[in-house]
Amino acid sequence: MLFNSFNFLVFFPLVTAIYFLLPHRFRWIHLLICSCVFYCFFVPEYLSILALTIVVDYAAGIYIEKSAGNKRKWWLIISIVVTCLILFAFKYYNFFASSISGLAEFFGLHYPVKVLSILLPIGLSFHTFQSLSYVIEVYRGNQKAERHFGIYALYVLFYPQLVAGPIERPQNMLHQFREKHEFEYDHVISGLKKILWGIFKKIVIADRLAVYVDLVYNNQEHHNGPTLMLATVFFAFQIYCDFSGYSDIAIGVARVMGFKLMTNFNRPYLARSVAEFWKRWHISLSTWFKDYVYIPLGGNRVSKIRLASNLLLTFAISGLWHGANWTFVIWGTLNGIYLVISNWIGQKHRPVYHILLTFCLIAFSWIFFRAQNLSQALMIVQKIGTTTGGLYIGDPRSLAYGVFFLTVLLITECAEEFKWFNSFSLFANDSKIVRRGSYLLVVLIVLLFGVLDNSQFIYFQF
C-alpha cells in the first residue's frame, strides 16, 4: 500500500483507532496483522519470503544468546548467510550472472546465462538490513534476544517503516512494542504535522519535478547540456523530497501511535561537505554502514591508505545495496572518492559557499544513480560538459509549480538551519491561528497543486 494512496487514507485512521481502542496485550497482534495486510497490497506471495528470514533470524538470535565461543559466531554466520542469500537471489543473481557473462564475452568465451524472471520483493533490502542489525546486536551483547516471536516479527514488519525504512535498531524499537502507548495529544498532532509535510514534499514537489526529470532523462539523446544539467539538479531535489517525504510520513504515522522512529534526513543539501552530507542524508542507512561495515573494517583508526580503501569499499557496497547495476556501484564509489579527497584536504571550518560546492558534487553523482545504464550516464556527463543551447521547458505548468514549491521548501529549510526571520515557523508558531491556518493551507496546496496519481516512491525499488 502506498502512503500517497486513497487506500492508506482509510487504512491509517482505522488501524490507529483500533490500536488505541484495544487492550494493550492485543495491540501487537493488531499491528502485526495490519502490517501484513499493508504489505499484501503489493505482492502478497512475497510475505512468505519475509517470513522465512523472520523465522531464521528469530531462531538465530536465541541460539546466539544461548551459545558460547565459536558456536555463537556460527549462528551469526548462518543467519547472515541465509538472510543475504535471499536478498542475493532476488536482487543480485541476474546482475552478477549477466556481468560474468559480459566479462566472458569480452575475453571471447561463451558463458550462457539463465536469467531468473522474478520480481524483487518490495522493501527486501530494508528488511534484510533491519534483520541483520538485530542478529549483530544480539551477537555483540547490546540487545537481548527477543523470545516473543510475534514481537520480533512486528519489529521487522512494522508497517510504517516496512518498505523503505528508516532502518531501525533493535535497541530503539523492540522495547517500544512492549510499552503501553496512550493516546497523547502532542504525539498525535506532531505526527500528523510530519505526515502532512511529508505528503507535501512527495506529492507537490517530488512528483512535479519528476515530470520534467523523466521527460529529459528518458530521452537524453534529444537534450542539450543545460537541459540535462537542470534535470539533474531537479532530480537531486526530487529524490530528496520523495525519500525524505516517505520518511516523514513513516515517522509521523508511528508517532501518532506513540512510537518514536529515528530521524532519517536533516536538511542534507545544506551540508558544507560531503562527509556532513552523509551525516544528514538517509541517516539510518549511513549509520548502519558505519556500525556494521566501516567500523568493523577498522574505521578511522588505521593508516591513510587503509582508511581510503575502507571508505571506498563501504560506499561501493552502499551503492550496490541501492540497486543491482553498475551505475549504483559507481554512484557509491564516487561518494567514497569525495570523502577520501575531503579527508586528505582536512578542512574543518568551511565557509557557506561550500554548501553550493557540496551540492554540485552530490548532484553530479546523482547522474549515475538516475541513469538507466552506464553508457547513458556517460553520455549525460559528456553532454553536460560539451553541449550548449536553450533550455527545454516541457510542460511549463509542471515546471512552474515544481520550481515555486521547491523555492518554498528551500526557504523553509534555510530559515530553520540559519535561524532566519527570528526562527519564525508556520507549523510551530506560537499563534494557534497561524499554526492551524498553515496546516489548512498545506492541505489546500496538496489538493490544488499535488500530483494525485498515486505514483511510486523511488526507494520502493530497493
Added chain:
Amino acid sequence: MESKSKSAFLKFLGVFLPFCLLLFICDFSIGKLLEYEYRSVKSGVIRKTTFIIDEMRTPYVVFGSSRASRHYKSSVFSQQLADPFYNCGRDGQEMIYVSAVTTAAMNRYQPKFVIVDVLPEEFTKSEEGKLGALLPYHENKTIRPFLNYNGKFQNIKLLSKIYPYNSMLTTILAGRYGADANSRENGYLPLYGNKPSAKIQPLKDQEDNVDLNKFHVFQELLRNLERKKIRTLLVISPLYKTYKQGSTVRICKLFAAKLKYVQFLNYTNLQEYRNPEIYADDYHLNDKGASKFSADLASKIVKLQSAGQDLPE
C-alpha cells in the same frame, strides 16, 4: 481507553473536527470559484474541450492526442473536403479520453466523418491517472462512466470540489486571460522548426501486451459509431521511427475488417514520410509535414466518399 487518553482524545477532536469543517468550507468555496472560472474560460485547451463536448457541430472531425492536434491541419481539410473541419486533439491524452469526448459529442449530433488518430503504442499502456482533463466534466452523464478508468475511488475523490481542478489553476488563468493559443486554427496546433534524431531509429521499448480497459472502450466507441452509421477512419499518422507493427495495428485491422463503417490507414514506415525536414521531433510533424500529410489524407477521404468504396492503400 483510560481517562487521560479520553481527555486527550476529546481535546484532539475539539481541534480536528473544526479543522475538517473549515477544510470542507474552503474546499467547497475554492472549488466553486474554480468551477466558475473554468466555465468562463474563453480560449485555450479548456475552451477547446468544452466546445467539443458541449457545442461542436462540425461535419468533419479528428480526435486524438498531441499527434492529432499537430498533424491534421484543419484549413487543408476544410478546403479539400469543402466542409468545415475541426481538430479535437489534446496533448497528453489517449484512447479513453478520445472515446469519452467523441461519445459526448456524438450524443449531441451526427458528424459526416470521424477520424480517430491512434497512437503507435495506443493499447499497450494504461491510462490510469491520466484522465484529469475529464474531471471538470464529471457532471456530464456521458463522461462520468469514463472517469472510473482514472483510478479507484473516483466517486469519493469527487466529493472534494477542488479535486476536479487539480493542477489546472494556471491553465484556467491562461485561458481566462487569453495567453493560450489552443483554440486557434480550428483546433490545429502547428509546430515549427525541425529537430528529429539524426537518423531514423526503432521506436524503443515496444510492448505487445494489450490494456483491456482501453481495448473495451475503443471497441465500444467503434460500435457506437457503427450503430450511428458514421464513417470512421482509424489512422496511425507518420512517425520518424521505424515501427514494429504490433498489437495496435492488429487491433485496428481487426475492427476495420469487422465493422462496415470503419477503415484503417497506417502511415508509419512509409518512404515518403522519412524526410527529416517535415518533422518537429521524432513523434510530431511540423507545419510543413502536417500540410503534406493533411493534403494526402484529405484527398484519400474525397476519393473514398465519391466512390463510396474502401480507402485506397
